[in-house]
Amino acid sequence: MSNVLITGANRGIGLQLAKQYAARGDHVLATCRNPDSADELNAAAGDNLTVLPLVPTDGDSVAALASAVSGSGVDVLINNAGTPGPAPDQQAALSMDFDGWLETFNVNTLAPLRVLQGLHPLLQKGTDAKAITITSQMGALDLNWPTMYAYCSSKAAVNKVMRMISLELAKDNIAVGLIHPGWVQTDMGGDQADITPEESAAGIISVIDGINLENTGSFMKWNGEPHNW
Numbered sequence: 001m002s003n004v005l006i007t008g009a010n011r012g013i014g015l016q017l018a019k020q021y022a023a024r025g026d027h028v029l030a031t032c033r034n035p036d037s038a039d040e041l042n043a044a045a046g047d048n049l050t051v052l053p054l055v056p057t058d059g060d061s062v063a064a065l066a067s068a069v070s071g072s073g074v075d076v077l078i079n080n081a082g083t084p085g086p087a088p089d090q091q092a093a094l095s096m097d098f099d100g101w102l103e104t105f106n107v108n109t110l111a112p113l114r115v116l117q118g119l120h121p122l123l124q125k126g127t128d129a130k131a132i133t134i135t136s137q138m139g140a141l142d143l144n145w146p147t148m149y150a151y152c153s154s155k156a157a158v159n160k161v162m163r164m165i166s167l168e169l170a171k172d173n174i175a176v177g178l179i180h181p182g183w184v185q186t187d188m189g190g191d192q193a194d195i196t197p198e199e200s201a202a203g204i205i206s207v208i209d210g211i212n213l214e215n216t217g218s219f220m221k222w223n224g225e226p227h228n229w
């Protein structure tokens with residue numbers, strides 16, 4: 001049984017990750033910004049799933065979470081919370097909402113490192129500890145789709161950050177992984193997306209099971225294939 005801490009667990013991919021880890025017997029620390037309105041997540045709470053507040057962009061909130069769970073180690077951290085950023089026509093080459101771009105970086109790039117830093121002492125106490133970030137194919141430099149500049153650049157940046165930190169955390173026996181979840185039928189992915197959140201989460205959990213210090217720093221797809229950078 002692992003202690004698995006997930007950000008953005010109230011809906012979409014994060015909710016399915018929380019449910020599936022709990023169902024297989026792991027203990028899930030399921031975090032979200034507004035637990036009071038997280039109805040589906042609260043309905044899944046029980047012996048294997050605890051709902052906790054976390055605003056990943058807020059250092060005080062990260063510190064409060066770390067304190068709240070300090071009694072146990074964290075074996076798997078999943079930085080899942082993410083935003084698509086401004087409307088597509090407001091994150092284009094010649095029309096950019098720059099404040100929105102900054103906020104997109106704050107959520108998608110800075111917050112994953114902020115959470116990882118805050119939980120680092122607990123990951124050090126974990127067993128076969130892993131720090132996972134749900135990134136996107138949109139962050140791959142070799143994907144030539146000139147769209148969603150804020151979102152794409154924030155995911156490219158978090159890929160670089162987590163790739164670098166994988167080299168540093170190996171000495172602490174913490175493995176690092178970056179996973180593209182597929183194009184998924186969530187609020188972000190839309191109804192026309194390729195796969196369900198259930199399929200995506202099942203694939204992601206299988207990929208995370210295979211992440212270790214030998215392959216730390218990898219960029220993988222939800223189906224287990226390696227992803228180009």
Ligand SMILES: NC(=O)c1ccc[n+]([C@@H]2O[C@H](COP(=O)([O-])OP(=O)(O)OC[C@H]3O[C@@H](n4cnc5c(N)ncnc54)[C@H](OP(=O)(O)O)[C@@H]3O)[C@@H](O)[C@H]2O)c1
Nearest residue numbers: 008012013033080081082083135136183184186187188189
């Ligand atoms: N769906 C796809 O096709 C797809 C493809 C590639 C990558 N991804 C990545 O997969 C991850 C999960 O996405 P999803 O499809 O499950 O999206 P989703 O259903 O829209 O859920 C997004 C999650 O992120 C949280 N979030 C949104 N804005 C936030 C903010 N400003 N600060 C903190 N948390 C915030 C949401 O919390 P609230 O409910 O409080 O807003 C929610 O828990 C994201 O990192 C996303 O970039 C998704």
